[in-house]
Amino acid sequence: MKNHRRLVGSALALLALGVPALHQARSLNAAPPGDITLLGVLSEWQYPGSRMVDGATMSDGGDPKVQSIKCTTVLVTPDPFDKVAAFYAEKLGTTEPEPGKADAARRDAGAVSRLEDSQGRSVKIRVFVANQVDAATTLVVSRVDGEAETHVAWSHYRRFQVRP
Known part of the structure; x- marks a missing residue:
């Protein structure tokens, strides 16, 4: 569970910076559509x-x-x-x-x-x-x-x- 949270948190941090989320994060928690910044x-x-x-x-x-x-x-x-x-x-x-x-x-x-x-x-x-x-x-x-x-x-x- 800790790794899942860390991966999702990392994906959200990347989204905040305008970087697309990693493919792994998308499969775990379906990342937002497109590049949300x-x-x-x-x-x-x-x-x-x-x-x-x-x-x-x-x-x-x-x-x-x-x-x-x-x-x-x-x-x-x-x-x-x-x-x-x-x-x-x-x-x-x-x-x-x-x-x-x-x-x-x-x-x-x-x-x-x-x-x-x-x-x-x-x-x-x-x-x-x-x-x-x-x-x-x-x-x-x-x-x-x-x-x-x-x-x-x-x-x-x-x-x-x-x-x-």
């Missing part, structure tokens, strides 16, 4: 022109019985909070929520919800959650009054179908 997954969600604050992570999803990955990073941009929040609202097809209330939308066989938690506070916060059958993404857009940059905390989970 952290930056490849992030590119779908990264705000244009933003930069990572402290790198990014990609790891297994946490359940050895389910082949999956989880990815996280914090992005920053000098763009105003409202512009960044509007970018993600448009991307996800949500409407402007009332302050302190959530809204939801249907998207690609999944659901998107958004919550605004800024009213009467010195910080602007908008949370986007996109759930699909085999993936979930959370984006927390925030900016403190007087701060020079808007932050986007990104967390993504993807489960893969195991092929026989």
Whole structure:
């Protein structure tokens, strides 16, 4: 069992670096289709022109019985909070929520919800959650009054179908 975990862990580490998994790992745990990379997954969600604050992570999803990955990073941009929040609202097809209330939308066989938690506070916060059958993404857009940059905390989970 230790060798199996080590081999699968090594395969996931190689995937994070953009290197295809070894054939042995695929037969043991059906590696994800294609060459999945952290930056490849992030590119779908990264705000244009933003930069990572402290790198990014990609790891297994946490359940050895389910082949999956989880990815996280914090992005920053000098763009105003409202512009960044509007970018993600448009991307996800949500409407402007009332302050302190959530809204939801249907998207690609999944659901998107958004919550605004800024009213009467010195910080602007908008949370986007996109759930699909085999993936979930959370984006927390925030900016403190007087701060020079808007932050986007990104967390993504993807489960893969195991092929026989």
